[in-house]
Structure formats: structure tokens, C-alpha cells
């Protein structure tokens with residue numbers, strides 16, 4: 150199948166490489182020349198495990214090309230829209246500029262019967278609006294909405310073998326010709342048993358926002374429990390283990406800590422609230438305001454705990470922050486709780502050093518005023534307190550006896566509740582977790 154992919158960010162670059170791996174002929178398009186040059190040289194412009202290898206593997210097959218020229222989409226049968234939908238500046242709603250530009254850019258190059266497949270996360274109602282634009286341009290193309298559920302850090306595996314595939318088709322018509330075409334694009338996953346749901350445009354759009362809202366709610370629920378555990382002297386980690394054994398609840402996404410960040414969950418719940426307001430259904434989602442508020446409180450709580458741990462004042466205290474990205478196995482610092490806490494500590498007078506195995510270049514572009522050291526041992530030298538804020542395995546594996554010898558004071562604040570308190574305390578550390586006695 151000849152496929153075009155518009156947008157080469159975390160979603161599009163991985164999607165394009167995976168489609169080529171599955172045997173399709175893919176042209177990937179982006180307006181960013183630097184990004185395209187890097188991808189064409191089989192260098193992912195961001196860190197995603199396995200992506201560089203996959204790019205090299207498909208490059209030799211000649212099935213994947215990169216360009217800034219949208220005219221290269223001509224001749225493809227399926228066109229995937231994978232551009233970003235960031236939060237609007239100063240508003241909760243999603244900025245659809247890139248989605249609209251992708252559609253209008255494609256229109257002159259469509260042929261009769263082409264299929265446009267939206268993968269970007271959009272407010273419900275967007276597909277219907279875009280379908281009207283396509284119709285009024287008299288392009289004989291069908292629009293499907295096929296949301297993507299990939300997690301950063303697992304993006305390649307999640308794309309090649311997703312846990313479900315959702316198609317939003319005009320009026321939910323399962324016998325639509327476009328369904329069969331998309332089935333052949335995803336033939337591998339379908340043959341491997343991945344369930345496929347065909348529905349209408351608005352339901353498909355809502356599946357994505359509802360899923361992300363549920364995940365955000367789960368995290369904020371356990372973080373609210375952590376607040377209570379702190380007040381009552383209970384242990385949120387054991388609480389999560391115990392309630393998670395009920396398979397109606399499940400243990401996944403019940404890790405209390407500094408909360409969720411990244412390019413998806415925070416902006417998606419806000420855009421969902423904004424859209425519900427436009428639809429006159431804002432009451433249905435007022436709980437998401439609380440989910441957002443609980444999440445943001447985690448960051449303030451962490452700064453307060455750091456102050457307590459440092460004896461009541463942050464002024465001049467040397468604090469080492471372990472981890473800058475919003476989650477491990479990523480270099481993505483968009484709305485990273487770790488960086489936001491590091492910046493707050495610095496503003497309140499601490500002398501902050503940040504270390505991370507992958508994210509320092511992105512972090513220093515976002516917060517140039519912080520001090521960055523790539524070697525973690527060097528970063529921890531003479532620290533008055535360590536703050537573990539992103540749970541990279543290398544930080545979970547730190548030897549508390551060895552580290553105790555290089556810091557100025559053995560004090561550690563575990564923002565992800567991943568260290569063994571007994572082990573660290575036995576090595577002489579003052580250990581604090583979140584929602585743990």
C-alpha cells in the first residue's frame with residue numbers, strides 16, 4: 150500500500166517507520182527541515198527506544214522516504230494525519246491549526262477514492278468539520294478517525310501491535326470501502342488477534358479523550374489517597390497494592406508520586422473540559438478540574454517536602470534532581486513535573502543541579518537558568534538533598550552506601566516511591582516518600 154504520513158513528531162515518525170516495517174511504501178512529510186534531514190539519515194530527532202534501529206532497518210528496504218514537500222503525498226492511497234494538537238496559549242482548548250493546515254495542504258494532491266486517516270487527538274466534532282471541508286473542496290476522499298494510543302517509551306511496540314484498533318467512519322458504516330482498505334494496512338495486527346471496533350466519527354474521537362481522562366483520573370485518585378495517607382500516617386504504596394488486587398480496579402496506573410505530565414494527559418483533559426463546555430455539557434466533566442488540581446498540588450507538595458527535608462529553608466541548599474523528563478525512557482520534557490519542581494526550587498533560593506540520561510538538551514532549552522550535569526555521580530557530589538523525580542532504572546539501582554559518601558548530607562526525597570526505604574535508611578539516609586510514613 151502507498152501511504153503518506155503528515156507530521157513527523159513522536160506519533161508520525163514512529164507510525165511512518167512502523168508502516169514501512171509492515172511492508173508498505175511510505176512517504177513521511179513535515180514542515181520542519183531539520184527533523185526531516187535527521188529522519189532521512191535514520192536519526193530520530195527525539196529519544197524513543199528502538200526507533201533508530203527501526204529507521205535503519207527500513208531505510209535499506211527503500212520503502213520509507215522523508216520530505217518537506219506535501220506534493221509527495223500524490224499517489225498514496227492512504228494519508229495519515231499525525232500532527233500535534235497542543236493546548237492553546239492561555240486557554241484550555243486544543244489548537245487545531247496544524248490539523249487544519251495538514252488537511253488543506255493535502256487537498257490538491259488527493260485522487261479519487263483516497264482515504265484520509267486522522268490519528269491526532271482532537272476535540273469531538275473535529276472529524277465532522279474536516280469531512281465538510283473535504284466535501285466542499287469536491288475531493289472524492291473519505292475521512293476516517295483512527296485514534297492512536299501509543300505510550301512514549303513503548304511507541305514502536307504499541308504501534309506494531311496495539312491492544313485495540315478503532316475506526317471512526319462516516320455514520321459508523323462497517324461496510325464502508327475505506328474500512329477494508331484500512332484493514333489491509335493493519336493486516337498484521339488484525340491477524341495477530343488485535344480487536345477492531347468500527348464506530349462513527351464522534352465516538353472514535355471520544356474513545357481517545359475518554360481513555361486519557363480515565364488514566365489521569367486513576368493517577369489523581371491514588372495521589373489524593375497519598376495526601377490522605379500523609380495526613381493519617383498510612384502507606385499509599387501498600388494501599389495501592391491491596392486495592393489493585395481487585396481486578397475491577399487493577400494495580401496499573403496506581404503509582405502515587407509527583408503526578409502526570411507530558412504532551413498528552415494534561416492538555417487532553419483540559420481540551421476535553423473546554424469542548425464539553427462548548428457542547429453545553431460542562432457539568433459532566435467538572436471532576437476533571439479536580440483531577441487537574443490534585444495533579445498540580447503534587448508539585449507544590451514536593452517543593453514543601455524538600456524545604457522540610459532541608460531543615461525549613463531552601464536558601465542556598467544544593468539540591469540534585471534525578472530525572473528531567475516526564476517519564477523514563479523518553480527525552481520529552483513537555484509539562485514535566487520533574488522540571489517544574491526543579492524550577493520552583495531554584496526560584497525559592499535553592500541551588501539546583503539537574504541530571505538525566507537523555508533529556509538534558511531539551512530541558513536546558515526549556516529552563517536555561519537551571520544547572521545541568523550529565524554525569525549523575527558528578528551531579529550528586531556535595532548535595533544537601535537528592536530528589537528522585539523521574540524513575541529511570543539507573544536511579545532505582547543507585548547504591549545508597551556508595552552515594553552516601555559523595556553527598557554533603559544523606560537526605561533523599563523519592564518523588565516516585567520507587568526506592569526501598571528500609572535499605573536507604575539502613576545506609577544512614579533520611580528517606581521521605583510521598584504518602585509513605
Ligand code: UDX
Pocket residue numbers: 297298299300301302361364368401402403404405406407408409410411412413414475476
Ligand atoms: C499517554 C497514554 O498512556 C497513551 O495511551 C496515549 O496515547 C498518550 O498519553 P504517555 O503520555 O506516553 O501516554 O504517558 P503515560 O505512560 O500515560 O504516563 C503519563 C504520566 O503519568 C507520566 O508523567 C507518568 O510518570 C505518570 N504516571 C503514570 C504516574 O504518575 N503514575 C502512574 O501510575 C502512571
